[in-house]
Amino acid sequence: MPSTHHKLTALPDCVVRSASILIFLLLFSSFSFAQDKFPPPYVVVTDTADTVNLSHKYWQYLGDNDAGLKLNDVLSPAKRKLFNYTVANREFPKRLHTLWLRYRLRNALDRPVSIAIAENGIDRAEVNASINGGKWVRYVTGERVPWRERSGLKQICYIVLVIPAHGELTVYERNYVEVGLLSVAVAIGFRDRVVSEQYVDNDARFTIGIFEGTMIGFLLFAALFNLFVFFAIKERIYVIYAVFLLALLLTTTRHAALTFIVRDQPGVVGYYSLVSVVMLYTLLYTIRYFLNIKKHYPRWNKILNVTSIVAIAIIVLERMVITPLWKEGILYADTVAASLLLGMVPAIAVTMVLVLVKKDASARIFALALGPFLLTFAGIIIGAVAGNIAILDTANWLFRLAMTGSLFWGISVMSWSLFDRFRRVSNENAQRALDAERMARERDAERSELIAAQKVKLEQEVEERTAELKRSMEELRQTQNQLIQSEKMASLGELTAGIAHEIQNPLNFVNNFSEVSAELVKEIKEGIENREWTDVSAIADDLELNLEKITHHGKRADNIVKGMLQHSRASTGQKELTDLNALAEEYLRLSYHGIRAKDKSFNAELVTDFDAGLPKVNVIPQDFGRVLLNLFNNAFQATQQKKFQEGEQYHPQVTVTTRQVAGGVEIRVGDNGPGIPDGIKDKIFQPFFTTKATGEGTGLGLSLSYDIVTKGHGGTIGVENRDGGGAVFVVGVK
Structure with a gap:
């Protein structure tokens, strides 16, 4: 087709012929049309x-x-x-x-x-x-x-x-x-x-083959030796170090394996990332062992260990769950796992300096093992800065010799250190056996003395137990006095799942817009480098909008936290003008999310009928919020119990109604649960009365609610059964 086009332009004098060819191309050759x-x-x-x-x-x-x-x-x-x-x-x-x-x-x-x-x-x-x-x-x-x-x-x-x-x-x-x-x-x-x-003509392949072959033999020998030592003395460090050496061996032979061994199963390449993560985790574990981080900084050691385990879990989930369901997820999972693991490298480097200052012997051995590698790396950097780029070529025999030699040295020094520990542990075990035999003879001599002393000790223990019993009785009386206050705080525990659900949404927005902003910053840098100022300005506007959204949702999360902190504090006893519609809606939502956090299968219809003209009421927000939370929890638990008894044909429903009545405001909390028998209506507001199973309720919730409404606010609270089943609690305040 290109040749036809050139012929048309080369024969401008043949008008009739050119027109005929053009008509033919337009009618019968879609390929020529597309080729434009x-x-x-x-x-x-x-x-x-x-x-x-x-x-x-x-x-x-x-x-x-x-x-x-x-x-x-x-x-x-x-x-x-x-x-x-x-x-x-x-x-x-x-x-x-x-x-x-x-x-x-x-x-x-x-x-x-x-x-x-x-x-x-x-x-x-x-x-x-x-x-x-x-x-x-x-x-x-x-x-x-x-x-x-x-x-x-x-x-x-x-x-x-x-x-x-x-x-x-x-x-x-x-x-x-x-x-x-x-x-x-x-x-x-x-x-x-x-x-x-x-x-x-690739001499580098021959050079690489020599170094890789030597490395494979050395790594295999070192791994088998450490496994032998592990089975001899059962210390975890030896098997961890052996796994690191085997992972390094698999990584070293990756190209050869994919070319000659599993070349008809190319999917295996996807799992080499797991090998790399295992290698990095075991290396970090070995480094933590040699630096004695567990001894010098135990809390920091736990953090590093948990971070490593989380990173490996992410990679495993990525291969088994994330990738089959969401292919793009592998990018984010790899990023998170790599960030967690690589982020520990500078932290461990700082820790090594701190431990060396303490003159720790294991840390000195590690520094000795790492020294040649660091010198080699420094030489590479100096060579690059000096302009000798060829030194960075992995086929360069000097580069290979330096890197392989420093790796040999590091593994040899750490292996020697572990072998020396194995020798010392063996000697210590032998000495302990001798000490155990001597101590057995001493125990026989002391046994008679212990029997005589045991009698005196038992008498002392009886006296101590008696005194403890007296103290326990006194503490029990004090505990009874504190139980009412504990019940108030226990109800707040129901808010935990609701709070988590409420605060998760703004946090998700903050995380998502932060990731997008990071990508926009990269595009701004590219635009500046390419002098595309119009694109840079547009991207900057998008970045500014993202930052405004991050600020908005951050303030939203801040307000949620502040609100929850206010409701979790002990009551000040000071009344405030409060919007009962907003208070009821907030606690209804938190109570519902709280019960669903415990039972994911539970669902209920929430029906609200709030009086839009309801005036603000002078109440103590913390105390009145606990009353509402208690009533909502009881309503959801009643419907949940009936759902369990009647099955799928039953549909739980909780209703909340507010309205202005003569002399004040009325709040009605109803449900379509089993209702309350007439015989116990007069008892449900008594302290320690409960219809729940043992261990599921203290019987103080409604009693406290009654005291808060009647004594704290001069209001009323009552209960009545609904037509068709269920109960309605009616709260009235002035």
């Missing part, structure tokens, strides 16, 4: 250059997150129009898992060119190629594709295609990545050059 928007071809002028990342102007993309598009679909006129150019250095959305790329390569040479399209880093790549508009041929490769199904250079995931002399290659490429495409590039190399660099 096809990127220009990248012209190959040499086959000896290095691998090239095509500029974004040479290729277009089309998102396909549902992975439902086939080649025929994207070749259709409707889909061709949807292909777009990307922006240089702009990341793709993290939710994008699958996309199609299209581009063209034109051979300007007089000989065929074998090109190699790089697909490394892609889980699955399907390359559909057509030479000079001919038949489409499909090739498959990718890191999650079994070895037997891969095309081209299988080990490095390159697709090899041949473009004839002066020919043109059209490519429609479908890329899939499990956790989302962060960025995409079209990398084109040349087969002979790639093969030479990767397989033939």
